[in-house]
Amino acid sequence: MERQEFDALVIGAGAGGMAAAARLQLLGYRTLLVERCDRVGGRASTVEIDGFRVNTGALVTETGGENGRLFADLGVDPGLRMPRRPVVLRLGRRDVPLMSGPTGFVAQRLLSAVGAISRRTGKRPAPGPTLADWLDKRNAKPALRSLARNLTSALYAAEPADVELVLFWDYLTKPGGMSPYAIHPEGAIGPWRVVADDFVRRGGTLWLSSDVQGLTFVGGRVSGATVRRGGEVVEVDVRAVVSNAGPLQTAELCPPDALPAGYLERLRTWSRTGALITINFASRRRLGPIDGLFFFSTTRRLAYACEVTGTCPEMAPPGWHLYLGACAPSPATGEFDLDAELALLRADLREHFPGFDDARELSVEVCAGTDWPAQRAVPGKDEPQSTPIPNLWNVGDGARPWAGAGQSGCVESARLAVESLARVVALHSPQPGLTRQVERVSPGAGE
Numbered sequence: 001m002e003r004q005e006f007d008a009l010v011i012g013a014g015a016g017g018m019a020a021a022a023r024l025q026l027l028g029y030r031t032l033l034v035e036r037c038d039r040v041g042g043r044a045s046t047v048e049i050d051g052f053r054v055n056t057g058a059l060v061t062e063t064g065g066e067n068g069r070l071f072a073d074l075g076v077d078p079g080l081r082m083p084r085r086p087v088v089l090r091l092g093r094r095d096v097p098l099m100s101g102p103t104g105f106v107a108q109r110l111l112s113a114v115g116a117i118s119r120r121t122g123k124r125p126a127p128g129p130t131l132a133d134w135l136d137k138r139n140a141k142p143a144l145r146s147l148a149r150n151l152t153s154a155l156y157a158a159e160p161a162d163v164e165l166v167l168f169w170d171y172l173t174k175p176g177g178m179s180p181y182a183i184h185p186e187g188a189i190g191p192w193r194v195v196a197d198d199f200v201r202r203g204g205t206l207w208l209s210s211d212v213q214g215l216t217f218v219g220g221r222v223s224g225a226t227v228r229r230g231g232e233v234v235e236v237d238v239r240a241v242v243s244n245a246g247p248l249q250t251a252e253l254c255p256p257d258a259l260p261a262g263y264l265e266r267l268r269t270w271s272r273t274g275a276l277i278t279i280n281f282a283s284r285r286r287l288g289p290i291d292g293l294f295f296f297s298t299t300r301r302l303a304y305a306c307e308v309t310g311t312c313p314e315m316a317p318p319g320w321h322l323y324l325g326a327c328a329p330s331p332a333t334g335e336f337d338l339d340a341e342l343a344l345l346r347a348d349l350r351e352h353f354p355g356f357d358d359a360r361e362l363s364v365e366v367c368a369g370t371d372w373p374a375q376r377a378v379p380g381k382d383e384p385q386s387t388p389i390p391n392l393w394n395v396g397d398g399a400r401p402w403a404g405a406g407q408s409g410c411v412e413s414a415r416l417a418v419e420s421l422a423r424v425v426a427l428h429s430p431q432p433g434l435t436r437q438v439e440r441v442s443p444g445a446g447e
């Protein structure tokens with residue numbers, strides 16, 4: 001059996017794993033990144049269907065915030081392209097841009113100001129009540145309830161009853177506000193390909209179509225992993241592990257006696273997962289003026305939709321327009337009737353895309369259950385990045401910081417995990433140039 005040695009192993013090349021591997025290699029840790037699929041990106045990736053680039057989950061990537069910080073630290077250009085109107089809210093018959101034009105300017109300033117005042121005065125909603133409780137208390141009209149449902153669907157693959165009001169508030173009013181959303185001409189995989197190329201260029205090792213099958217332990221710490229690579233099994237010796245497989249799946253990779261009593265059992269009932277259903281469709285004729293990412297107020301199910309080729313024509317063969325429409329089913333975090341949900345989603349698409357029935361349906365993507373959920377945890381129920389094992393961390397969805405959402409929440413979890421790792425796992429032979437980077441990325445180094 002082959003045996004190899006690395007400083008750090010990262011399990012999974014989703015947004016969180018890719019960001020963690022890139023940061024570790026940047027700091028000087030000899031890093032192995034193992035990914036089960038034949039591509040990077042996880043639920044922010046892209047596959048080709050008859051010449052159309054169809055995303056496996058995520059569509060848009062926040063350009064600033066934690067994503068922007070990662071791209072800047074690596075010194076890479078993710079190649080993202082900004083839609084003419086990055087986010088538009090369809091309110092009845094009116095389309096209101098939320099991130100561009102005068103309405104976008106006012107909306108952004110308003111949220112920033114409310115957030116700043118709330119942080120200064122310490123006034124924010126009390127923990128506990130959900131967004132649904134708040135809507136009930138105000139006897140909210142159906143249109144407001146539908147808008148709230150569509151926003152929680154799009155942001156959290158959840159419904160208002162699943163989302164604490166204070167978490168929703170903290171997300172909307174976070175410092176720095178919402179940074180514009182952008183699309184990559186290669187699809188959601190685009191930015192992660194850029195980060196993967198940079199990781200490999202810096203000497204990182206990436207094994208695609210490979211599986212981490214188990215972790216080995218010595219003295220209460222992870223000492224290695226068994227990896228299936230092609231038809232071979234490779235034993236890898238490592239000093240630290242960062243996992244993007246999800247907290248439960250990561251614990252299941254450990255020998256049961258290596259974990260504290262009750263840990264695995266707790267994770268097995270830890271949280272419900274969230275679901276999202278996406279219909280990808282294409283037409284030779286343009287179907288309505290939905291150019292950027294549209295959120296909807298009053299629909300049966302449709303939470304958001306986009307004409308992807310409005311910004312990135314490369315995503316479809318010449319002469320075609322590529323669209324998607326998505327919703328969280330009801331219940332979003334439990335068993336649902338897929339046929340009934342699809343009927344409601346298609347009815348909405350017919351209404352908002354005249355000519356939808358003549359369009360070509362390319363795929364229906366259902367992200368649900370424990371293996372490929374839209375969200376591994378109900379918002380606010382994420383596990384910390386650290387685990388009971390001192391040299392094992394979780395990153396990505398399921399280990400995001402409070403109010404973190406989407407890819408940027410996963411990228412943030414990766415930064416926090418790597419900062420923590422750098423505090424407890426010293427570099428083998430720090431080089432002068434790298435010590436400075438450790439200090440910059442990990443202000444707590446040496447604590």
Ligand SMILES: Cc1cc2nc3c(=O)[nH]c(=O)nc-3n(C[C@H](O)[C@H](O)[C@H](O)COP(=O)(O)OP(=O)(O)OC[C@H]3O[C@@H](n4cnc5c(N)ncnc54)[C@H](O)[C@@H]3O)c2cc1C
Pocket residue numbers: 011012013014015016017034035036037041042043044056057058059060061062210211212213244245249276277278326367373374375395396397398405406407408410
């Ligand atoms: C339909 C949908 C639409 C979305 N839209 C957006 C959006 O527009 N913008 C946005 O920012 N976010 C969006 N999100 C959320 C975003 O896609 C996810 O939160 C994010 O991509 C999850 O990343 P992650 O770090 O958890 O990694 P994951 O995507 O979960 O990737 C984990 C990877 O680990 C691999 N893996 C697991 N176990 C092993 C193992 N044992 N060995 C090797 N490899 C393993 C898996 O194959 C996978 O590739 C959307 C999600 C969905 C489902």
